[in-house]
Amino acid sequence: MLATGLSQQQTARELGISQPAVSQQLKFAPDPGQIHPELLLEAAVPILTKLAADHGYENLAVFGSAARREACMDSDIDLIVNSPEGTSSVDFIRFKQLIEKVFGRDIDLVDFGGSKPGLDDDIRREAVSL
Structure with missing residues (x-):
């Protein structure tokens, strides 16, 4: 599978x-772990957007070093998304794990509005839609 x-x-x-x-x-x-995060992200966009849509997630975006084009080989990939209404934390974690399978590495996944006050504004400013 x-x-x-x-x-x-x-x-x-x-x-x-x-x-x-x-x-x-x-x-x-x-091996996805041997591919630069920016190239991996670029290649995975069609899969990610389909997975997000299939699971009801909207406005998938990247932020952090990959969005700024400053990522290095060991950089993580930071994503932010709007979760479907009523999404449980278990469902959110399962979706995160599914994305990690696509990338073959750990990612950070944040829900719009789910971060600390002020931090969400910074993330939104630098977020690049996928």
């Missing part, structure tokens, strides 16, 4: 390609 929660067969169907083609791509795909 892929990080998106789809099997290789389902992924192939969604992309309009064969399952062996998906398998071949995965076989030679680099």
Whole structure:
């Protein structure tokens, strides 16, 4: 099963390609932990936006060093999002873990309005929508 929660067969169907083609791509795909965070983020945007939409999350954005184009290899990836109304903390953590599977590394995920007063304003100022 892929990080998106789809099997290789389902992924192939969604992309309009064969399952062996998906398998071949995965076989030679680099370890996400060895890819610069900015490049990884750029490559993952289509998957992230689909996952967010599929789970009811809106306004997914990146902030921090990746948004400022100052990230280094060991930088984390900071994301902020509007959660669907009624999202439990368990559901939010599960969504965060799903995104971490996509990236193959830890991420920070913040809910708009869920951070400390003043900090949210700073994050909103530098956030770049995905």
